[in-house]
Amino acid sequence: MKRNLFAVLSVFVLASLMLAACGGGGAQPAAITIEGLKEKDFAPVKYEAPNCDYGGEFKSMEAVDESTVRFTLCVPDPAFPSKIAFSAFAVQPKEYLEFTGATGAILEQPIGTGPYYVAQWERGNQLIFKRFDAYWGEKAKTPTLVFRWGSESAQRLLELQSGTVDGIDNPAPDDFAVIEADPNLQLKPRPALNIFYIGMNNTYPPFDNEKVRQAIAMGIDRQRIVDNFYPAGSEVASHFTPCAIPNGCVGESWYEFNPEAARALLAEAGFPDGFKTKLYYRDVVRGYLPQVSNVAQDIQAQLKANLNIDAEIEVQESGTFLDNADSGKLDGLHLLGWGADYPDQTNFLDYHFGAGASKQFGEKFPDIVENLAKAAQLASDEERRPYYEAANNAIKQHVPMIPVAHGGSGTAFKAAVEGAHASPLGNENFAVMSIPGQDTFVWMQNAEPISLFCADETDGESLRACEQVTQSLLGYQVAGTAVEPVLAESYEANADLTVWTFKLRPNVKFHNGFTLDAADVVESLVLQWDAAHPLHKGNTGAFSYWSGLFGAFLNAPAE
């Protein structure tokens, strides 16, 4: 018995010693230690597509030497820096990607180079970040950053007012005035760099009839929607893309509201008495759609009053709704929107109507696709303009969707918060925010991140969390849209914009103490590009941003 006790005691002592050794990370540069993960030496590596017929933008990607990455593109892409700066293309250590298989543990514990690292994710409750002391740039101002979430705007505001959180996302439009009147709070309006639209899928009747789509476009009073259900700073959409984006609103403006003409057109299309359909949406608040249910009901009432269309409302769970929309399963009208990821037309038009777009609107329109493809390869805004004009006019003619509004939204903070801002891209940077004398900063957003492996996420709530932790070659200015160097110190392109060479910043450390090199960059990107890559897994394996921005995957399985 005595011996047993001794054995148990020694196990305890040993265990606590081991725990102390693992947990005592304060003195080491590594903030995160992954058991069994070893750093490998750099070896040059190159991945290349046999030819450009597979339909994607990349020809090759290459780690030339430890600090040089080179991408060769099949077609010129002037928006390449804007695209590659996006957080879906962030860099993680090659060894860690291989170690986790780019799925499983990496979904909850990313290893990046950012000012914060993920200390703990209590699913359903909160996400805790700690300051990364070996960060290459200016260190985060607050040692601990906490993300919380609540889908109810009243709850978020109440928490802010009672002081349990320091900043909130998307206050309700009615609460803007309340926040502005409160001396303890500050409101940061977010520029309306987004679009809310009513989508239609042209493979389902009666939406396969262009006249029906045009009639609905004319039969909806969009000004009334913006006036009644959107906060100040919102505007009726004249085009799909906001005017703040270069070439965003060139071409003809959208149809004027004209119920008589709309009814006549609908009758001409063979539906003089209207028809029955469904109106699908997800009940989540986004900057582009701050009052979902109210807007849906108003559209429903307008369809009935102006066109005698009976639209039955069907609310779907957020993830299900997005899946159904992308796979073209919504046979009625659907309400969805888009917020800018980077300030370029390709992010708006190509993602939705280009060659790589999903089946959300059904069959693609060749005249839109062609013009977008041509415009995307031209370098200057001036050269691209005629093609975007043509594309916008074609969108107006075909009406794959009805652009309704660019919604103003905002963030709200305690008045004492320094560095408070709202980013037009929705990627608020918390490393620059602080409250003097406070070592924890609590942020409350609409929803919990889905996963933290953002190569395979499209949800803004997930991307915002990733952006605190992982970084891409380039990035966006804090609270702005300008592209600036991050992991790459500098970059250059050849004359026809097909070969892009990035020079990496020296001595950048990952959160686990590994050093960034070119192979890490290439590995992080090739696993997205190559559908046959053993690490092409992620959360769902969709890697939607890659295909949305860079076209088809290499070795994509035949459909």
Add this chain to the structure above:
Amino acid sequence: MTQETSSVAVLDAEGISLKSVSLWNITLRRLRRRKSALIGLTILAILTFIALTAQWLAPYDPYTPLIGIEDVKAREAPCIHALGCPPSKPQHILGVDGNVRDQFSRLLYGARLSLMIGFSTVTFAIIIGTVLGALGGYLGGWIDNVIMRLMDVLLAFPSLLLAIAIVTVLGPGLINALLAIGIVSIPAYARVVRASVLSVREMDYVSASRALGGSMTQILFRRILPNALTPLIVQGTLGIATAILDAAALSFLGLGAQPPTPEWGSMLGAERNQVFTAPHLVFFPGIAIALTVLAFNLLGDGLRDALDPRLAHVS
């Protein structure tokens, strides 16, 4: 035979039967002496009146947004001319909702829906529950065992949770919500009926009926069930309150009535985030739900007391 048990002979001082008074008359008389039950009954009478005449009482159409029709803004506070609201403004005695519709009109139409929900789900549950409970109680044996274990399984789940599960499978919508609430309330009625049947079936008049060669359905539906009805009525009245509450909860969660249907629970749910900026939009549907549920509970309690022969001396 029914006649003998459901009516009571009233004796005069000499002990000679003067006339037969039906149980219902006695119940009504007893009910009238209970203030709380009367309050419940009054509220219900008013609600029923509102439900039946909503289209004449409501000043506005509950579905039409007033945008462009009247000069009102979304979520405007109540405006009552008699209380000093300027006559230049249109009168909306309970204010205007988030879609610029008259809240008062929607509340009136909501009464119709809530009562419909309460009665239809409970009727559905009573019919199924009675059949199951009566069969189990009368036949006994393995049939009884199977039916009652099935009811136990249903009872093992919290009723609202089970209703949510059922609606999730069937898909959201008012009809599916009604079905779900109906299904989860079956066990309560089945058990009540079974217990009554068990106690009644051994009575002499049932044996007599059996001896006379009465068929099973005849004995069950003409001899036994009518005499097992009392507890069912009480349970049913109280059950309506629960059903209305459950339906409101499902609609609040977006699983019941779909917009733009003026259902109290969904009206409450739609404006829940405006609880501080437009409290009237949350307050009034809440009050309406509470009042209706209270009315059914008061009436149910009163009925239970009135129908209970053991409490006869109280009257």
